[in-house]
Amino acid sequence: xxxxxxxxxxxxxxxxxxxxxxxxxxxxxxxxxxxxxxxxxxxxxxxxxxxxxxxxxxxxxxxxxxxxxxxxxxxxxxxxxxxxxxxxxxxxxxxxxxxxxxxxxxxxxxxxxxxxxxxxxxxxxxxxxxxxxxxxxxxxxxxxxxxxxxxxxxxxxxxxxxxxxxxxxxxxxxxxxxxxxxxxxxxxxxxxxxxxxxxxxxxxxxxxxxxxxxxxxxxxxxxxxxxxxxxxxxxxxxxxxxxxxxxxxxxxxxxxxxxxxxxxxxxxxxxxxxxxxxxxxxxxxxxxxxxxxxxxxxxxxxxxxxxxxxxxxxxxxxxxxxxxxxxxxxxxxxxxxxxxxxxxxxxxxxxxxxxxxxxxxxxxxxxxxxxxxxxxxxxxxxxxxxxxxxxxxxxxxxxxxxxxxxxxxxxxxxxxxxxxxxxxxxxxxxxxxxxxxxxxxxxxxxxxxxxxxxxx
Numbered sequence: 001x002x003x004x005x006x007x008x009x010x011x012x013x014x015x016x017x018x019x020x021x022x023x024x025x026x027x028x029x030x031x032x033x034x035x036x037x038x039x040x041x042x043x044x045x046x047x048x049x050x051x052x053x054x055x056x057x058x059x060x061x062x063x064x065x066x067x068x069x070x071x072x073x074x075x076x077x078x079x080x081x082x083x084x085x086x087x088x089x090x091x092x093x094x095x096x097x098x099x100x101x102x103x104x105x106x107x108x109x110x111x112x113x114x115x116x117x118x119x120x121x122x123x124x125x126x127x128x129x130x131x132x133x134x135x136x137x138x139x140x141x142x143x144x145x146x147x148x149x150x151x152x153x154x155x156x157x158x159x160x161x162x163x164x165x166x167x168x169x170x171x172x173x174x175x176x177x178x179x180x181x182x183x184x185x186x187x188x189x190x191x192x193x194x195x196x197x198x199x200x201x202x203x204x205x206x207x208x209x210x211x212x213x214x215x216x217x218x219x220x221x222x223x224x225x226x227x228x229x230x231x232x233x234x235x236x237x238x239x240x241x242x243x244x245x246x247x248x249x250x251x252x253x254x255x256x257x258x259x260x261x262x263x264x265x266x267x268x269x270x271x272x273x274x275x276x277x278x279x280x281x282x283x284x285x286x287x288x289x290x291x292x293x294x295x296x297x298x299x300x301x302x303x304x305x306x307x308x309x310x311x312x313x314x315x316x317x318x319x320x321x322x323x324x325x326x327x328x329x330x331x332x333x334x335x336x337x338x339x340x341x342x343x344x345x346x347x348x349x350x351x352x353x354x355x356x357x358x359x360x361x362x363x364x365x366x367x368x369x370x371x372x373x374x375x376x377x378x379x380x381x382x383x384x385x386x387x388x389x390x391x392x393x394x395x396x397x398x399x400x401x402x403x404x405x406x407x408x409x410x411x412x413x414x415x416x417x418x419x420x421x422x423x424x425x426x427x428x429x430x431x432x433x434x435x436x437x438x439x440x441x442x443x444x445x446x447x448x449x450x451x452x453x454x455x456x
Contacts, residue, residue, distance in 0.1 A: 002028045004330070005128050005137035007116050007276055010037020010308030012098050012319030015144035019327040021107025024394035027108050028135050030116035030128065032275075035097050037145050039309075039316040042166045045096060049089045049167060050169070050379035054196035055349050080197050082172045089169060094134070096125045108217050117240060118277040121300060139302045139330055143319070144276060144281075145224060146269040146308035151239070159245055162263045165190075169423050175199050179247065181239050183210035187266035188226070190355075193349040195231050202258070204237040204249060211346060215358035217373060218408040222352050223394045225410065228390070229349075271309045294336040295329040295450050296380040304329070313342050341425045344420035350391050353414035354405035359396060369405050370455065371396040378450045386412065395451045402430040412443050420445060430456055 004020050006013045009031035017029040032442060034041045060078055062143035064338055119127040119134060126140040143276045148164050161247040163171070165186055167283065174197045178188045190202045198316040203210070209219040210233065223233055238249040249256045281362065284299045285289045289311020296304050306322035308314045328335035346352040362369045376391035377383040391411035398405045425432055439445055 001125065001300045002026045002110075002135065002137040004028070004139045004141065005116075005126060005135055006030065006141045006143060007118075007128065008037065008143035008145055008307070008309070009035050009111070010143060010145045010307055010319065011039050011316040013037070013141065013325045015308065015320045016103055016141050016143065016323035016327055017104045017109045018107050019107045019323060023327065025330075027104075027107075027109045027151050028112060028128075028137060029104060029377045030112045030114065030130060031112060031259070032113070032115040034352045035113075036093070036100055040096055040100070041093055042169055043186075044316050046089050046093060047186075047193075049092050050193050051341075051347055052191045054084055058196040058349060060226045060241075064143045075111065075221070079443065080150060082174065084402065086170060086172060103194070106417065107416075111357045116276060116304060118281045120297065121281055121283075121303060123302070126302060134307060139304065141306040141326060142278075142303065142309055143270045143323075146271050146314060148265075148319060149268045149270055151242075151265045151267070153191045153242055157244060158242060160247075160260055162242070162265060164265055166266055168174075170322070171262075175260075178264065179204065179207075179239075179258070179260040180266060182266035182268065183233070183235070184212045184268065185205070186224075186264060186347055187264070188348050190264055190266060191231050195229055196225075196349065200230070200232075202232040202234060202260075204234045204251075205240065206234050206236065206238050210235070213350065213358070214344075214346075214354055215394060215396075215406065216320065216360060216412055218352065218394055221390060222346070222348065222350070225337065225350055225390050226348065251364070261428060269308060269314055271311050272293045273309065273377070290426065294325075296326045297329060304325060313339055313344070315342065315344065318342055339344065341422050343415075343422060345415040345418065347415065350410055350412045351385075351423075353407070354411045354419055355408075355418060356404060356425060358406055358408070361398060367405065368399045369401055370394050371406075372451055372454050373453050374447070374454060376409075376444075376447060379442070379444050379447040382413075382444045382447070384442070393447050393451055397431060397455060401428070402432070403428050404434075407446075411444070417445055420448065426446075 003025035005028045007030050009029050020027050023140050052103045065419040113133045115280050116128045116130045126137050128135045153420050177200045178194050180191050180203045183203050185202045195201045209216055210223050211219045234251055237251040241248040245258045246259045289307055292305050292310050296306050307319035324360040325337055344354045373392050373394035393409040396406035404425050431452045
């Protein structure tokens, strides 16, 4: 009997396995697909590899326009070699998979590649069936991740390609004219890559702003910045029909027929709740995911869930944090989830960072707040490196406590400020506390002091 059995070896699963193994527990980690889950194989990591390369191409073109390069012919203009981009991505993923495997095995974790199915759960034990054998444990963590939401296509004989994120990362050719359905994280990052690689990109979204649950003011800043690079946005717009030669878009009540070479569907993800006998396990769940408390425990005392399958913030670092909370709970340590301080980042060019509540959420919840937004040019370093690019930072403060309720920023390197802001929030620092910190000069992080000092 194992101390812990884990279904799913994505970020939450392998993180929990390593943490539990480090504490001396015996652990069985079961994965039916690829070690590392969506994040490592077709999400966070591969996308950053792509964006680093298109960003370098974009920077080259920016510098050339400012006179740093002298070109004599069109042949001097660089372009992405997609064969090499895909090959390097594959090598990166392979190396990181080896690293993850080495880490979990270092802590004595037994890794099983196969489809685990819940066989029985009692108060004292859980039993998982795997390829005809039974694996028993004292505790179970369900970390089965999520699946992309798929389009409903009636005509399979289309003259254009309809793809999803996995196929996006395998393409050897940049489309000349692309449509992206969905203005969330994946859609925006893909739009940024294709745009910087030379494609004409249109993004449609049924909502009236991009970025999902992002502060409206900051979402508008990002939209304007991406539009200045040539990305076309059509909000309050849906894909009405997929014809053989064109797509019919429904925008503002009117139907528009448009032709595209490639369509990327990035319309969201849904928890993976099928295939492992969840329906007969006695575990409470709904269409949004497995129901958990602040300790990530389900309604069954020896069963936990983490990652996308919980339907909470579908981010790898959410799963990492949930894994830590779960292992601590098994060990009797009082450690709880606080989803309000989990950073959300969109790695476009420029990046977007969001932590805490938006202005809209504060108003909806009746929280009395005050907010200020400033251009990123208040940071001397940012100004010297990026100029007046329209980037902006916004701070929302609880009037009663003078503590941060929300922090939102558009501007490159914003993701690197996430930990500083999170520390300020979890330690309940006031505006005065934030101003009293010493910020290295010149750094982009000085903008935090500047905006904190802007409040009266």
